[in-house]
Amino acid sequence: xxxxxxxxxxxxxxxxxxxxxxxxxxxxxxxxxxxxxxxxxxxxxxxxxxxxxxxxxxxxxxxxxxxxxxxxxxxxxxxxxxxxxxxxxxxxxxxxxxxxxxxxxxxxxxxxxxxxxxxxxxxxxxxxxxxxxxxxxxxxxxxxxxxxxxxxxxxxxxxxxxxxxxxxxxxxxxxxxxxxxxxxxxxxxxxxxxxxxxxxxxxxxxxxxxxxxxxxxxxxxxxxxxxxxxxxxxxxxxxxxxxxxxxxxxxxxxxxxxxxxxxxxxxxxxxxxxxxxxxxxxxxxxxxxxxxxxxxxxxxxxxxxxxxxxxxxxxxxxxxxxxxxxxxxxxxxxxxxxxxxxxxxxxxxxxxxxxxxxxxxxxxxxxxxxxxxxxxxxxxxxxxxxxxxxxxxxxxxxxxxxxxxxxxxxxxxxxxxxxxxxxxxxxxxxxxxxxxxxxxxxxxxxxxxxxxxxxxxxxxxxxxxxxxxxxxxxxxxxxxxxxxxxxxxxxxxxxxxxxxxxxxxxxxxxxxxxxxxxxxxxxxxxxxxxxxxxxxxxxxxxxxxxxxxxxxxxxxxx
Amino acid sequence: xxxxxxxxxxxxxxxxxxxxxxxxxxxxxxxxxxxxxxxxxxxxxxxxxxxxxxxxxxxxxxxxxxxxxxxxxxxxxxxxxxxxxxxxxxxxxx
Ligand SMILES: Cc1ncc(C[n+]2csc(CCOP(=O)(O)OP(=O)(O)O)c2C)c(N)n1
Numbered sequence: 029x030x031x032x033x034x035x036x037x038x039x040x041x042x043x044x045x046x047x048x049x050x051x052x053x054x055x056x057x058x059x060x061x062x063x064x065x066x067x068x069x070x071x072x073x074x075x076x077x078x079x080x081x082x083x084x085x086x087x088x089x090x091x092x093x094x095x096x097x098x099x100x101x102x103x104x105x106x107x108x109x110x111x112x113x114x115x116x117x118x119x120x121x122x123x124x125x126x127x128x129x130x131x132x133x134x135x136x137x138x139x140x141x142x143x144x145x146x147x148x149x150x151x152x153x154x155x156x157x158x159x160x161x162x163x164x165x166x167x168x169x170x171x172x173x174x175x176x177x178x179x180x181x182x183x184x185x186x187x188x189x190x191x192x193x194x195x196x197x198x199x200x201x202x203x204x205x206x207x208x209x210x211x212x213x214x215x216x217x218x219x220x221x222x223x224x225x226x227x228x229x230x231x232x233x234x235x236x237x238x239x240x241x242x243x244x245x246x247x248x249x250x251x252x253x254x255x256x257x258x259x260x261x262x263x264x265x266x267x268x269x270x271x272x273x274x275x276x277x278x279x280x281x282x283x284x285x286x287x288x289x290x291x292x293x294x295x296x297x298x299x300x301x302x303x304x305x306x307x308x309x310x311x312x313x314x315x316x317x318x319x320x321x322x323x324x325x326x327x328x329x330x331x332x333x334x335x336x337x338x339x340x341x342x343x344x345x346x347x348x349x350x351x352x353x354x355x356x357x358x359x360x361x362x363x364x365x366x367x368x369x370x371x372x373x374x375x376x377x378x379x380x381x382x383x384x385x386x387x388x389x390x391x392x393x394x395x396x397x398x399x400x401x402x403x404x405x406x407x408x409x410x411x412x413x414x415x416x417x418x419x420x421x422x423x424x425x426x427x428x429x430x431x432x433x434x435x436x437x438x439x440x441x442x443x444x445x446x447x448x449x450x451x452x453x454x455x456x457x458x459x460x461x462x463x464x465x466x467x468x469x470x471x472x473x474x475x476x477x478x479x480x481x482x483x484x485x486x487x488x489x490x491x492x493x494x495x496x497x498x499x500x501x502x503x504x505x506x507x508x509x510x511x512x513x514x515x516x517x518x519x520x521x522x523x524x525x526x527x528x529x530x531x532x533x534x535x536x537x538x539x540x541x542x543x544x545x546x547x548x549x550x551x552x553x554x555x556x557x558x559x560x561x562x563x564x565x566x567x568x569x570x571x572x573x574x575x576x577x578x579x580x581x582x583x584x585x586x
Numbered sequence: 587x588x589x590x591x592x593x594x595x596x597x598x599x600x601x602x603x604x605x606x607x608x609x610x611x612x613x614x615x616x617x618x619x620x621x622x623x624x625x626x627x628x629x630x631x632x633x634x635x636x637x638x639x640x641x642x643x644x645x646x647x648x649x650x651x652x653x654x655x656x657x658x659x660x661x662x663x664x665x666x667x668x669x670x671x672x673x674x675x676x677x678x679x680x
Contacts, residue, residue: 145601149608154654157601174654330648 033161034063034192037125040168041069044204046096048450050074050083054100055140057127059192061098072450072479075471077104079443081111082469084122086447086457089430090405092243094121094175095447101127102140105186106147110437113151115182117434118264119241121175122182124148130190131159144186153181161194165202172205179328180241210327210345213352217342221323221349222356224340228297230365231257234280234317236309237264237433238302238326240426244347245269248301251350256362257299258369260288262309263418264433265302271422277369278378281309282569283415285378289575291369295320302326302346305335306434315574325349378419379566386539389413389488389559393420393460396486399544405430405448405457409441409465412494415565417460439468442485446472449481456482456547463489463513473526476552484547485554487519490561498564502579503571523554534558589618590643591634591665594650595658598624598631602655606633609653615646619670630657636670 031039037060041049050072053061064071074080077099087095099108105126115122129138145157154174156167164187171183225231239248245268252259252275259269260280269276277288289311292298298320303309310316313335324331324338325346332341342349381388393416400406406421407430408414414431423429430448432440445459466487476483497511523530531546533539533555546553566581596602603622610617619636637643643661650659 146604149601149604150612328652330645330652332648334645 030195030197032195034059036164038063038067044172049096050080051098054104056101056189075474077107078110079469079472081108082443083447085120086444087451088120088122090448090451094172096123099126102142105144112182114435114437116151119180121180123171124184126186128186128188131188148184152184155184157186158191161191161196169202169205176207213344213349218352222353230295231297232295233257233259233299235265235301236262236303238346239268242345242347245426247347247350254357255360267423267426267428270424279418286376286567287372292317293576298322300324304331311569311575387560389416390420395540397421407441407445407459409461410436410438411462412565413462413488438465442469443472445483449483459485461487464493477527480551483552487556488559490559519556529553532556591662593662594633596631597655605653
């Protein structure tokens, strides 16, 4: 049967099991949109291509499956770039399919022509430009194979318009692309791993997004509990280990609790599992875990010894490694080390503000966490509110925190929440945003209103670009500039203008009652949360300093 | 100490060269000379990159190995570099 390139793409996406795609049409992807009209795939019309990219990311991050976003050539493609780069740094499997001017016009500065291939090259795991229609049959499944195999990541496919309209006789479809199976672990390395753990007196697990990508949370919990090893998480690792477990140390690094960073400093063995020694986690690298041997397990060989030389390195799937070492692992209470942990935790805890202060975001987020259903997916934007979520919201399960860790992209939260709610029907997605960030993809409130999804948006409103203001206060001699907002948008009224239910907690007599009530009502809503204007996220490791040199602050803590 | 040569076997299609040179540029790593030509039936090319001695070479090789169109990478120090000398003579001549 003869099919157009566009029909081939939709058929291949269907065969991949894709049910929902997000995008915006335009001249050079119109044939694809024409074919989508006849496809069972649900198309979500975003209001900005960056929104479409982050909706796809929300779907992918909430499920671990690859998700697809679409854009036209030129400005459509350039608008997608931020979301693609974000997916690269956080290893998220998305497939971006862009229209391109017809092959014969490439290189002529045609209307809406931009070198999408060149632009996406450094921000994707791999990218393709389709040069003849037969290639589609190879490229589309291969894109999924690449996005999902090993360390996941984004793949871009640029499809000239004439490749979408030409026809091809299809007699046989290619197999859908899927993740490669992992090779088994080297038994000798596993033996060494067990041996080093047994010899260690003060081991700490330093874990990250790799645990979540590998689906290894339960293996991690069994491993940590069997040998009494405490667990510190990176931002991307939050949720990989339950926050209510006595072995949980919270987040490490720049905004980690003081005791967590001090314990890492005392450790004699660091089990760095599914992490990449990001500078926000390590602080000054030469000082990081100075007294410890480092065992690094990661799926990506190029991460091994990239930042910090490992004493033992295992390249492989971290879930595989955890399961392989389990039978060799001794039961251990580690009462001495655990005692030391309790002692440091008592002396240098993560400090909360006085509970009577309703305007402090940490209090609000803690209160919020008591009112959300287990399994609720939290997305954040970027700034102080993001760090307060990481500190104060106790994540119990993997894939319940979706946050832009590597690129730190303001504007991530709302579209990611839409994507999460699309991919996980029946589960509420809660976006915790700031009054700066929310404006960066505000237009997606229209998408949200149209889809009527179970998404709640909290805008932590401090009238500032809070995290930047904090840096000006602490590191630029309080020379504030361009971080205070002169205008004061009425977010509740704006949301109502989009057709959404909205509240302003500043006007509510019992704000938390309002929060609880709205969380139980189906459908979307937006809530403005007035918070202190000049609060700082503490503790904080100044950039370039060792993690033990934290600024603790002199605020009025309980 | 002669300069190291990185030898690559790559899929021979447009775009491969930019993936490789892009990787070097992105990681602030200099290439002093490039030699490249198709091998066998022309589906693959062999590439020789003359680079500066640098402790990051193992990291660059690992990054190169991750590129989808790179089939094989190795560092060669046993190679006859005179070809690069002739190359430099050629580019220096008016
Ligand atoms: C797209 C983008 N531009 C700029 C920045 C730099 N930046 C980091 S945090 C921040 C302030 C965020 O303000 P807001 O969303 O109100 O959150 P708050 O820190 O006040 O909680 C800025 C501008 C960024 N991370 N992303």
